Amino acid sequence: MRIVMTNQKGGVGKTTLVFHLATLFANDRKSVLVIDLDPQGNLTSCFLRSDLPPQNNIALVCEDKRPEPITVADHLDLVGTDSSLSRYENHDPMDHLEAIGSWLDTTAGYDVTILDTPPSMGLFTRGALLASDFAIIPADVSWFALKGLADLVKSIEILRASHQTSIRLLGIVLNNVQERQSFAQETWAVLDDQYGYLLFKTTIPESVRVREATSQGIPVTRLNPRGKAAEAYRQLYKEIVSRLQTV
């Protein structure tokens, strides 16, 4: 089962969510593969403090070679990336679009694969959408992120129809929610009206501990297990697992 985390809007929490969900699946004894498709390599830097060895770089699929997963925790393997990936972003899109999917088809044996994408609708994001079963869209409670949502939901639909793939939107997660924002309540009402069941009930609160966690490469569920953010990630994980069982 493959899940892609996507939103063209920057900084909404895609990488942070992949980092936490991957560790929660692995804690639950699922065998997990995470893939970093963002040339910034933020997901890679959550797991590895040193440079990524070339044989573990997803960029290899653009050269018709097979990247090797690297074990970063119990039940958790990574195929990462770095800025070398950007030299393929402007290549002729068609030849690389299918590359991610066809390589993934050779990596049997994982219960869950989670793909992190860059903040764009470019080649790697579209390749990841075509190769996945489900998409999760993180959004923050801001006018910019909400404005882009309708376009994003539509373009996932269009991609699915034009390539006859099975990608489905599993849901939208509100991240970085600040309690004191009256604006958040109003926005929630608008979202609920527009997206209803697609919206996960669990929202992830804004918490300085989350920022500290990603910078230390330790999930907040371990750094501050009784805090509100850790509780929210565990709650969201349960909601995701139950949705996966019912779709």
Place this chain on the structure above:
Amino acid sequence: MRIVMTNQKGGVGKTTLVFHLATLFANDRKSVLVIDLDPQGNLTSCFLRSDLPPQNNIALVCEDKRPEPITVADHLDLVGTDSSLSRYENHDPMDHLEAIGSWLDTTAGYDVTILDTPPSMGLFTRGALLASDFAIIPADVSWFALKGLADLVKSIEILRASHQTSIRLLGIVLNNVQERQSFAQETWAVLDDQYGYLLFKTTIPESVRVREATSQGIPVTRLNPRGKAAEAYRQLYKEIVSRLQTV
């Protein structure tokens, strides 16, 4: 004089900074042109609540046509964009890279032109860097944004050397700074050590009023003029103007 706001890291505050600096230059009776090069069209949506008319879209430069600026406030014109721009992102980069600069050369008469870019190092960001005199890099106080800074500073240098253009880094602005983050003090010390004079002294505090401002299309300097965020933007504007006079 042309300034480009850039950072491949998403969500660090590029668009919000362009929106506020453009209004501060215009209030100071400078004639200002702002250009939106992000297919999300976030800057455009700060100024226009309705759809952008096709003749005001920067995408026209990729068809060898001339977009028309639209006046959105006193002394402030916009050439905006929307998702139609993304069809050019994967075109053969070389023919569009120069298009932005050569069109800008025909739009004489503005004191200041400010370009907003998408969170990537793709075609439009590189075209904007080649066409500008100065770059300003907003960063938030996070491991991800700081990790990418060195790469970004380096790639601006490389672009300048390989295309013999005059682009120079005017400075780095820390945005979304939360007082209670002890992490911020530590990070500031590391940044000061690494970037020294490149770092603007003024930092922009995290403030819910800023989020509300962009969603209403009213700068925080008007929405909440005596608040800490408005004060910081005015302070930063003074620092930018004085740097422009001394470089």
